[in-house]
Amino acid sequence: xxxxxxxxxxxxxxxxxxxQLVAEGQKVVSSQExxxxxxxxxxxxxxxxxxxxxxxxxxxxxxxxxxxxHISRILASPRKWSIGLVGVGKLGEALLGYKAFQSExxxxxxxxxxxxxxxxxxxxxxxxxxxxxxxxxxxxxxxxVIIITVPGTAAQHVADKALQAGTVKGILNFAPVSLSxxxxxxxxxxxxxxxxxxxxxxxxxxxx
Amino acid sequence: xxxxxxxxxxxxxxxxxxxQLVAEGQKVVSSQExxxxxxxxxxxxxxxxxxxxxxxxxxxxxxxxxxxxHISRILASPRKWSIGLVGVGKLGEALLGYKAFQSExxxxxxxxxxxxxxxxxxxxxxxxxxxxxxxxxxxxxxxxVIIITVPGTAAQHVADKALQAGTVKGILNFAPVSLSxxxxxxxxxxxxxxxxxxxxxxxxxxxx
Numbered sequence: 001x002x003x004x005x006x007x008x009x010x011x012x013x014x015x016x017x018x019x020q021l022v023a024e025g026q027k028v029v030s031s032q033e034x035x036x037x038x039x040x041x042x043x044x045x046x047x048x049x050x051x052x053x054x055x056x057x058x059x060x061x062x063x064x065x066x067x068x069x070h071i072s073r074i075l076a077s078p079r080k081w082s083i084g085l086v087g088v089g090k091l092g093e094a095l096l097g098y099k100a101f102q103s104e105x106x107x108x109x110x111x112x113x114x115x116x117x118x119x120x121x122x123x124x125x126x127x128x129x130x131x132x133x134x135x136x137x138x139x140x141x142x143x144x145v146i147i148i149t150v151p152g153t154a155a156q157h158v159a160d161k162a163l164q165a166g167t168v169k170g171i172l173n174f175a176p177v178s179l180s181x182x183x184x185x186x187x188x189x190x191x192x193x194x195x196x197x198x199x200x201x202x203x204x205x206x207x208x
Numbered sequence: 209x210x211x212x213x214x215x216x217x218x219x220x221x222x223x224x225x226x227x228q229l230v231a232e233g234q235k236v237v238s239s240q241e242x243x244x245x246x247x248x249x250x251x252x253x254x255x256x257x258x259x260x261x262x263x264x265x266x267x268x269x270x271x272x273x274x275x276x277x278h279i280s281r282i283l284a285s286p287r288k289w290s291i292g293l294v295g296v297g298k299l300g301e302a303l304l305g306y307k308a309f310q311s312e313x314x315x316x317x318x319x320x321x322x323x324x325x326x327x328x329x330x331x332x333x334x335x336x337x338x339x340x341x342x343x344x345x346x347x348x349x350x351x352x353v354i355i356i357t358v359p360g361t362a363a364q365h366v367a368d369k370a371l372q373a374g375t376v377k378g379i380l381n382f383a384p385v386s387l388s389x390x391x392x393x394x395x396x397x398x399x400x401x402x403x404x405x406x407x408x409x410x411x412x413x414x415x416x
Contacts, residue, residue: 008409081411094297099360145408180245198220200313204286
């Protein structure tokens with residue numbers, strides 16, 4: 001099953017929305033409602049969900065609970081992924097405290113920083129190591145995913161050192177630079193400033 | 209000129225990359241190089257740039273400086289946008305200190321929080337108001353863009369109050385929920401957990 005990235009993104013968003021609806025006690029939901037809440041077309045919602053084997057009842061819609069469980073299974077992890085986070089500044093600390101990061105799908109096993117006040121301590125219960133030791137610690141702890149929250153100038157160097165360990169399969173990059181990694185390493189980026197730039201660009205065009 | 213969102217996103221990424229190349233002193237760049245560094249196809253790069261009036265020289269490529277200036281003009285703001293940030297927790301503070309947020313295109317004019325220790329103080333030089341006063345302060349300061357960094361449960365309420373002011377044209381949402389806003393309000397979302405979920409999903413499929 002080869003699934004395109006935008007489809008996975010929508011799947012994650014359906015899942016999130018269904019979690020909300022389950023919590024609110026809603027029993028059924030139509031493709032129109034889901035589409036409106038997520039800014040997708042209803043036809044897109046129907047197409048995506050039927051691709052994953054769920055067909056709504058005409059005039060009724062989807063059973064919220066069943067659909068939620070179905071998508072949960074698709075997104076489920078076969079095991080807990082082991083994650084390392086490099087850069088325990090404000091953004092790194094914000095992520096550690098972020099509710100969506102308290103997931104059963106992974107465990108943050110190690111932190112890395114250059115600040116000697118942080119190295120050797122536990123931060124939010126996780127040991128912090130020197131950034132000089134990334135390769136060794138990542139290899140020893142068999143860390144598979146690296147989250148990078150260092151300044152842009154340090155990001156490529158950090159990625160290179162983590163990849164030297166030979167255990168890293170994916171990188172989530174928050175630094176505002178493009179990283180180059182070998183083709184077999186999955187790379188995802190959260191680019192805060194790109195979204196803001198896009199918003200300002202569209203505002204300008206609305207203004208004109 | 210109506211430009212699709214993915215095109216604007218790529219434009220912002222070309223601009224970012226060219227900034228890097230200018231700083232590094234590189235004089236020319238080919239569509240192949242740009243494509244490799246950004247994980248786009250070279251044909252996509254050529255198509256995008258020619259759409260904006262830049263045609264590279266066969267066998268040479270684009271002049272880095274000229275292309276950088278050209279895209280800067282397209283992305284330029286006609287004036288400084290006035291921004292308000294709601295939720296001065298760790299993520300909010302991380303954004304205030306984030307280098308890419310030190311832009312000439314906008315100014316963060318007001319912060320809002322529910323924490324009485326923060327209300328009435330200046331944080332990183334910006335006054336912090338009570339979240340109860342969002343509508344009034346946003347109207348008074350003619351704030352056009354709201355950045356939301358509150359927990360998911362509070363995000364819709366915060367958006368509603370800001371929109372009541374009648375001056376807000378765009379929202380950048382960091383809360384992990386879908387907001388509903390009137391059709392004439394631009395909505396952009398940075399969803400940290402969606403990117404992580406996507407990465408884990410693809411890792412799982414690689415494993416199988």
